[in-house]
Amino acid sequence: MAPSIKFTEQLQVFCEIASRMAKHEEADALLFLIEGTIDWQKLRDATGKHHVILASDRKQHLSKAEDFDFDTVELNIPDSPVYERLTQALLESVADDLLTPGATVIALYSGFEVGVIDSMSVVSLDEHLGRLTVHDLRQLETRVPLDTLKTTVDLAVDIGREGREGKPVGTLFVVGDHRKVLKHCHPLGFDPVRGYNIDDRRMEDTKVRESIKEIAQLDGAFVVSSDGTIISACQYISAPAAEITLSKGLGSRHWAAAAISRATGAVAIAVSESNGTVRLFQNGEVMLRIEPFRRAMKWKDFEYDPPSAGD
Known part of the structure; x- marks a missing residue:
C-alpha cells in the first residue's frame, strides 16, 4: 500500500x-x-x-x-x-x-x-530542451510506431548528453524495416546482443537501455525493429550514398545514417560524438535535430531583502 x-x-x-x-x-x-x-x-x-x-x-x-x-x-x-x-x-x-x-x-x-x-x-x-515532444515526432511520415521512435530518440539524447564515464559517445540507431536494413550491414566483429532472447533485447526495459549505453561505446550501428527490439549491434552500414548531400562537418556516421535511410524505409538516429547533437534522418535527409540538454533549467532566486539590523 x-x-x-x-x-x-x-x-x-x-x-x-x-x-x-x-x-x-x-x-x-x-x-x-x-x-x-x-x-x-x-x-x-x-x-x-x-x-x-x-x-x-x-x-x-x-x-x-x-x-x-x-x-x-x-x-x-x-x-x-x-x-x-x-x-x-x-x-x-x-x-x-x-x-x-x-x-x-x-x-x-x-x-x-x-x-x-x-x-x-x-x-x-530552456527553449532548447534535448527532448522531442510527441507532436514533433508525429510530423514524420514513417511506419515506425511512435512509441518505438520516442524511446529510441530519448535514449539517443541521453547518450549524447551524458556520454559514458565522463567521455563523449557517438552512435547510430537504425529503426524499422530491419530485414532490408540488415542486407546493407555486416558485423564489425563481435555482436554483443547476438544469442539473447527477444525479451532480453526490448528497449522498453530499463536494464536493456542501460546495456545499450555501454555497448554504444563500441564502433558500429544498432539495428532496431519496429517493435523496439534490438536486432543487432556493432554493425557496419554499407548502403549507397549517391545523390546525398549533407552539411559540411558531418562525418561518416551521419553519411551512413543518411544512406541507410535513403535505401530503406528505416529512420536513422545519429548521435554526434563531438557535441552530443542528435539528428534524425529519413529518406537521406535530416528531418529533426536535437541539441544536447546539459542545463536542464534556470533556477530563479526569490526576490527577498533580509531585514536590516534596525528592523
Whole structure:
C-alpha cells in the first residue's frame, strides 16, 4: 500500500503561496514531486484551476490522481537527488506535451524532510530542451510506431548528453524495416546482443537501455525493429550514398545514417560524438535535430531583502 502524505496546514499554505507565485510569474503549471498519496480533493481545492502536474518514482503514489484533473509523470530514478528528479519530471512533461519548451513552472518538493513538502522553486525551462515532444515526432511520415521512435530518440539524447564515464559517445540507431536494413550491414566483429532472447533485447526495459549505453561505446550501428527490439549491434552500414548531400562537418556516421535511410524505409538516429547533437534522418535527409540538454533549467532566486539590523 502506498504511504499517505498528510494534508497539513503547512501544505495548504504552500499551495496558496505557489498559486500566488504562479500568478505573479505567469507560470504555466504547478509541479509537485511527491513521495506518497495525498488527499487529491483537498489538493485540487487548494490549487484551484491551476494546471497541476504530479511526479513520483512509484506509480501507486499517483493512483486515482487523474480523476481530479491532475496530469501525472512516472519517474524511474529512485533515490536520486531532488534536482535530478525534478529535471526528469520536467523533461518527461515536455516530452509528453504536458509543458511547452519555454514554460515557467512552480515546483514544490521535499527538500529537507522526507514525505513533507517544504520547499518551492520557480523554474524557467530552456527553449532548447534535448527532448522531442510527441507532436514533433508525429510530423514524420514513417511506419515506425511512435512509441518505438520516442524511446529510441530519448535514449539517443541521453547518450549524447551524458556520454559514458565522463567521455563523449557517438552512435547510430537504425529503426524499422530491419530485414532490408540488415542486407546493407555486416558485423564489425563481435555482436554483443547476438544469442539473447527477444525479451532480453526490448528497449522498453530499463536494464536493456542501460546495456545499450555501454555497448554504444563500441564502433558500429544498432539495428532496431519496429517493435523496439534490438536486432543487432556493432554493425557496419554499407548502403549507397549517391545523390546525398549533407552539411559540411558531418562525418561518416551521419553519411551512413543518411544512406541507410535513403535505401530503406528505416529512420536513422545519429548521435554526434563531438557535441552530443542528435539528428534524425529519413529518406537521406535530416528531418529533426536535437541539441544536447546539459542545463536542464534556470533556477530563479526569490526576490527577498533580509531585514536590516534596525528592523
